[in-house]
Amino acid sequence: MKLNHWVSIAAIGAGLAVGLGAFAAHGLKTILSDYQLAIFKTGVNYQMWHSLALLGACALASKLSTRMFAIVAWSWLVGIVCFSGSLYLLAVTDIPWLGPITPLGGVSFLIGWGGLAIGAWRANA
Numbered sequence: 001m002k003l004n005h006w007v008s009i010a011a012i013g014a015g016l017a018v019g020l021g022a023f024a025a026h027g028l029k030t031i032l033s034d035y036q037l038a039i040f041k042t043g044v045n046y047q048m049w050h051s052l053a054l055l056g057a058c059a060l061a062s063k064l065s066t067r068m069f070a071i072v073a074w075s076w077l078v079g080i081v082c083f084s085g086s087l088y089l090l091a092v093t094d095i096p097w098l099g100p101i102t103p104l105g106g107v108s109f110l111i112g113w114g115g116l117a118i119g120a121w122r123a124n125a
Contacts, residue, residue: 009054010052013051050079054076063119079112082101082102090102
């Protein structure tokens with residue numbers, strides 16, 4: 001995928017996090033319990049931070065190998081979908097089998113952070 005596509009994905013992810021956070025604060029406040037809202041807000045928080053991190057990685061892409069950048073970017077995208085997505089669904093549906101998906105997203109986040117650390121260490125800057 002081209003770098004400009006990753007920048008767009010990061011911007012869309014951050015924008016969606018803002019929208020989902022506002023939706024939770026205003027639209028779901030009277031529907032969900034405090035516990036469910038906290039779960040939803042955790043998803044928003046991780047989505048925003050990793051969307052911004054992806055944008056930062058895009059800024060550093062020229063310093064990383066193409067392969068390492070791809071590992072970081074895809075790992076964080078999968079992490080957002082699996083971690084945040086499963087928390088959103090878990091909060092609003094209370095379907096218990098969604099719970100085990102969340103750690104897969106967390107592992108994807110960690111893979112991305114590890115990839116960034118290794119890529120930066122190896123970079124010829």
